Amino acid sequence: MIRVLLVDDQHLIRAGLRMLCDAQPDIEVVGEADNGREAIALAARLSPDLVVMDLRMPGVDGITATSRILADRPAVRVLVLTTFGDDDHLYPALTAGACGFLLKDAPPAALLDGIRRAAAGDSPFSHEVLKRLVQRAVHARAETPRMPQGLTAREQDVLNLVAEGLSNAEIAERLHIGVTTVKTHITSLMTKTDSPNRVRLALFARGV
Template identity: 70%
Template sequence: MTIRVLLVDDQRLVRAGLRMLCEAEPDLDVVGEADNGRDAIRLTDELRPDVVVMDLRMPGVDGTTATARIRAAHPACKVVVVTTFDDDDHLYPALAAGACGFLVKDAAPAELLDGIRKAAEGDSPFSAAVLRRLVARAVSASGPATPAATVDGLADLTRRERDVLALVGEGLSNQEIADRLHLGVTTVKTHITSLMTKTGAPNRVRLGILAARAGA
């Protein structure tokens, strides 16, 4: 399946770099570019991309507002924020607007490409530091940890699945988990799919929260 991608950033050089990365991949098709939120909304209406790669700080209509309008008009379209600003003042409004993922611009190219693919598949791509903050905040709000055996689905996990889950909870990417456990990235992805199935967690954030809550 080819993933249709719309790039939104007010810096031409950034857009050019993103386009080069995406166009080198056979499964990604850059269908358009915008340098502000207003054009992003218009082009989403016209081009119907699968994934919008969205900057936040732009002149006129900003990325958070554009994300909310795009998601309201096109619920199937996924928006991945790619920004320099990963503080909570930018993170939580973007998530509230409907962004499914949040990556910082110093992410490795492979992480960005993987994030676009994850978004298209319905997952939630986050930079490691952002994921750790989301997990920490959710766990803090929900109280003390719960024994792993009492958390739905965790008692049925294999030893290797528990290892992978613990590293997801630390905010590690698939490649970092693969390196840490001496596994292939494809094997890690298979374990994460199995973890989501067994626990009912819809995305990586929920898996991270489960890991932290259970002390996995």
């Protein structure tokens, strides 16, 4: 069961998210917060697996709340769900430690998939956000990093599929290996490439 904390200053948004999540057998909404300060307190008290975090809220915003929640509880996953997909919101959220970034116009199925992927250790992004992230990195980096020495053939296979944006489960199916094995390879790849998160690993694999 994925224990979720919903954070959004709009009651109707929270109500819709709760209804969507409550209809799923593997997702439980354990709490709701309408501002960042309350989110920090509830995350400490309820220990959710995942926080679905809005960014623009009165008082303590979602970026500050994300940073403080993860400072206290690094194992918690924070998935941003926002109307604002611009760089001024995206990059600060990633710097704060958010594991994924979805836009509020995402279809319900995509949102539920994002929640499950984030809870499983993946980094879900709306397609247009990920596309812009890669494009910006292409223009920002003048040099292509050299591939590290010592990658196994299987690690190279996994790295190539990460670059394609596949989830752990999809990589496991493609390579006919277990999801746990995929996670082990990705952890090793992040260490060898000095990538702090999956997004940076994907960008590294693309040579940007």
